[in-house]
Each structure stands twice: as structure tokens, then as C-alpha cells.
Amino acid sequence: MWSEGKVRIRDIADELGVSTATVSNVLHGKTEKISERTVKAVEKKLEERGYIPNMAAALLARNNSRIIGVVVNDHPKYEGHVFEDPFISAAVNHLSDRIEEAGYYMMLKKARRVSDAVVFASIWNLDGMVLIGFCEDDYQDLRDRIRVPFVIYDGFADAQERFGNVVIDDFDGGRQAGAYLRDMGHERVLFISDNDICMDHLRYLGLCDGLGHKAELMIVSMKASERESCYRERLEALKGYTAVFAASDQYALELIRFLGQNGLSVPGDISVIGFDGSREAKSAAPRLTTVSQDNFLRAEAAVSLLLKMISGTDTEKTVTIPVKLTLGESVRRIG
């Protein structure tokens, strides 16, 4: 096998005439009981021979892994392209950085059910898991079977002993958008979401709260490929509103494009607010006004919460990340 010739602890120990325990202790900084001379000698030899630990052996011995699993719901709405979704890929990007920073490794996996994630965790003796995009129902009967600490990055609201939870303030985001629209003179406001309402309900409630009255609701297909026809069917209805609050930037940008193709300008004819603060929102024309969440903060919160849970530190299990309205050019004052 290709790994022939790899340097083991035993090799180092033999060449130096010390025991493997000594080498292992040096490697882990347990040098109180080792003379400075020996420490130096071991360190030198390790360097010289280019020692690289064999994680399989280490984790078998320690019964943990230094691996954090990031498991993403392979929801049909993505049509097989989850990792290409801007929100998901931003999450993966930042999680990857935080995980590496903490000295862990990342295994990335799509899964359709939470139970797959559980098996995954068990197979690899994962130290922790970050779950993205699963809904409350998905966790139902797994509560007791999940033995590894994990945090829900998105999509669940009830933190428990082994459940960490990082949420953004969806309600407040909706409220800010609503209040802003009201201040800009908008009354007839439409909320666009898909029927996976478990994610977006709070945004809707916040919107109504900010507006001071109920907004209308329009449900579109989750599947990107079907969405345009949803808009097309309801083009006339859309014309009845002065502003739209979309449940995600993606929906907002799609809508703007669609409206443009049908002779309606944004914000000239209709104002649009998105949700996420994605990179696309910043570079779109017109720049999208959107409720932005800080993915960096969110990933950081998720990983540091997870690490606390792994180390057994008692801690608040739910972390709420604030959002703020980022003004672009997609909302116009009217009235």
C-alpha cells in the first residue's frame, strides 16, 4: 500500500532508544516528567523524520475523532444542487474555516433524513455535528438516539440537552422590513415564500408586526425550475402590490428579473426586499435592499457552541444572531 515507509511513533522511539510513551507524551505536551534534554531530542527527531500522526490509531485509542460532520438536508427543492445554493455554500465556507481554526477536520455530507446523520456520526465517531436545513419533524423520534453533541445551524427552534441551536432573529428581521416599508409609505405588501413554512413563518409574523397590519401571502414552488411559471400565473395579482418582501434573496432576485422581463421596473413599479444579505444581493442591479445576516458570526457561533458542548461546558444552548436591514436601491418611497 502507498503508506509504506510512513514514520510511526515506534520508529522515533527506537531510533532514540526511548519508549513510545515518552514520544507520545512529548507530542501531547505532557513534558512535566521528562527532562528537557529528552524533550529536545524527541522534538528534533520528529521534525527530522517528518512524523505525521496516524489519526485512525489515535482516534481508536482515544475514542473520539477530531472530526466534525457538517450534514446538509438534501431537500428535493434543491434538485440535487444543495451545495450550490448561496446560503448553504456560504455556511459551508465559514464553517470550514471555523472548524479548521479549532483544530478539527470537516466531513461534509448530504442526507435526506436526520437518521442518516446519526449513522454517519456513529460510523466515524464524530466529535460533533452541524446540521443544516432540517425541519423540526425530522428530529422527532431521534432525540434519544443521537449521542453526539450537535448544533442546528438552521431550521429548528427547540434547544435541548444535546441540541445546540443557532438561530437568526427571523421575527425581528421581518419586523424591520415591515417597519421600513411602512415608513416608505407602503401599505399593500406581499410576502412571498414557499410552502416549507416552518422556516419562514416568523419572518411573516414580523413583517405584519412591522407594517402594523396583515400582509398578503403568496406561496410559490420550492423548485427553482418551477418558480417562473408561478410568477407568470400570478402576474396580474402582483401588479396589485406596491411592495414585495421575499423570504430569501434568491426569490427576490428572481422576482426582480421576472418583473423586468415583463415590463415592470424595480423599484419604479414595485419595491422589493429580500432576506439573507447574500453576496448576490450586493452586486445585483439594482442593489437589493435585504435583511442581512452575518454568516461569519453565525458559523462562529455554531462552532464555538459545539465545542463547548463537546468539552462538556455547561452553556446556554440557543444562540440568536441579530439581523439588520441593509439598504440597497430596490425600495422606493411612495404616496
Add this chain to the structure above:
Amino acid sequence: MWSEGKVRIRDIADELGVSTATVSNVLHGKTEKISERTVKAVEKKLEERGYIPNMAAALLARNNSRIIGVVVNDHPKYEGHVFEDPFISAAVNHLSDRIEEAGYYMMLKKARRVSDAVVFASIWNLDGMVLIGFCEDDYQDLRDRIRVPFVIYDGFADAQERFGNVVIDDFDGGRQAGAYLRDMGHERVLFISDNDICMDHLRYLGLCDGLGHKAELMIVSMKASERESCYRERLEALKGYTAVFAASDQYALELIRFLGQNGLSVPGDISVIGFDGSREAKSAAPRLTTVSQDNFLRAEAAVSLLLKMISGTDTEKTVTIPVKLTLGESVRRIG
């Protein structure tokens, strides 16, 4: 630790009064020397007790890992957001599917140098690696130190014994774009690229070949945040061309947006062709004419090549994926 109570092979064996070897053999389908009764009994018990293998132990014993590492060059041009890049995230998405399909697990990692990838491979006893975005120079003195089979998904052209290589036909892509532009009556054509020319040079040569004469070259910054000012500085120069071939869809779409903001329409005033065939190209307005590559095919080719190399099958080490010009609405006939 949380893994207490996990079922081991030994538990199964003890409860059945057989040896661990027997259970292990059943698990691996080596049932020639085991009676049907015993096989059934073991299988039943495994099912019953919910046995899940401990990979750490298995891989220590077997000296491999069932892990494929996907290592992406954390190039400064991405400013820390590699995994959010459309091309990269599409690659990760498809690789993830192919890897899972083949019964392997994926570890995802950013790295700045190929040598980091080498250490990574060694630590985890990776069965194979897929490297994305590294340039020829990056591999220089590592050729001999890399012991794990790996394939280069993007960015290198010289396959060798342990190097697999999946490339797209950059030259032909450029040629197709050039020929099409010529047929549409364009003469003054600009090629836009960044200074990481190792990737784009063939596209440029192909373009010239297709056009039948040399195209002009414009180098912009690799960093997204600096690119707009690059365009701005050279706005007047841009006006001198009837068509632009951009080295990526991202550049093309940015340029279209920029031109729009400056009163130039695409394809009215300038025609634009991109490269990649990204999802954004399809949904942009106007739809982008682009040289598209099939990410599915590419990932499939990469993983199946890697698997062949892992299993020691002798095989052609370079796979070239064809590209084809996808017509959108961003090129106009002139003259």
C-alpha cells in the same frame, strides 16, 4: 464518552457464541466457508442490535480509509470565500454525490499549498484526493512525496503515474467562441482574464484560432472587490470593441452589469461570451452565451478515474471533457 453502549463485533459474536472472525466475514460477504444457518443468525443479530462499524478500527486494521479528500486552493483571489464561488461549489456538489455513490466519504478542506494537502492525506490515510485550483508550480517538488493517488480537477496539464488529470478542452472552447463571433461578424474582439494566466491561456489561443486573427487581451484583478474599478478605468477602451470573450461567466456577468450601469447595453452595444455554463448564466438577463462544461460529467470522470487509480487499474491518466457553446442572448450579429 457519548459512544458508550455502542455495539461491537465482539458483542454480536459473544451473544451468538461464535467468533469475531465469523461475524466479520459475514459482514464482508465472505460466506463460502460459513453455513447458511450461521450466516442468517449473524445477519439477524446484526440487524437486531443495530450494529454500526467503527471506521477507525477498520481503517487501522486495513490501512486505508474509505475517505476521499477534496482539497481546494484557498487562493487569495477568493478573499476567503472559495466555497462560495459558483464553479467551486458546483464541483464540490457533484464530487460529493459521486464520492458517496462509490461508497466513500468526503473530507473537504481549503489549503494554500499542495504540501498541506499531502500532510492531510497522510494524517487520514486518505484513499485518494481530488485537488482543485492549484497551478503547475504548486506541485513542483512534491511529485515524489505524494504517495496517495490523486486527480487534478482543475488547473494542471501534465498527468503522470500518480497524477490523474481531468481537464476540459479549453482550446476548443475558445475556438468555438471565436468561430461563432467571426460568423456573427465580429472582428474587434477583446479577451478578458486575470493574471493567473496558467488557467486561461489555452482559451485565449483557441479564441484567436477561431477568429482567424489575434484578439486583444485585457487583464483585470483577480479580486472581486477590485474588479469594478478595473473596468471603470478602461471604460473608454472597452467601447472600442464589438465583442468580449470573458474567461469565466462570473467575469462576463459582472461586465454586463457594469456596462449596463454605464449606459451600454448587451448585446446592443457590445456582445459578450462567457465560459463555464454556470447556473447564473442561464438565469441572467440577457441569458449569457457561454462555453459550457458539464460539471456532472467532470466530477464523474474525476471520481471514476480516481477509483481506478486507487484499485491499481492501469488506465489513461488524462481525461478531457468536451465543451460546447451554449447560445444565449448576449451576442448580436453585426456588420
Add this chain to the structure above:
DNA sequence: TGTTGCAGGTTACGCGATTAACCTATTGTT
């Protein structure tokens, strides 16, 4: 002189799965 203490290690087992080598009882063969 006998005892304690400590510095500086070493020994040896366990983690869970794999696998080559070995065993035993039964049936078949000459």
C-alpha cells in the same frame, strides 16, 4: 541507617476490526 520523595522515565494493555494460519469432525475414496 532507614525512609520518603521525586525526577524521569518504562511496561503493558486496550481500542475494534481484519485476516492468515490453524483446528476438528464428518464424509468420501481406494
Add this chain to the structure above:
DNA sequence: AACAATAGGTTAATCGCGTAACCTGCAACA
């Protein structure tokens, strides 16, 4: 009757590392 062959297993070593328990020799102290 003597022997071989086969079915159906079992035994025990091994992978590389971590770590609790155990040594050993010298200095200090009463």
C-alpha cells in the same frame, strides 16, 4: 481400514497510539 478432502469454523497476531500503573536511582531528611 487408512487416508484425503472438505465444510465450518476458531485462534491469535496485527494495525499505531494513548495512558494508567509501575519501576528505578538518587537526594534529602530524621
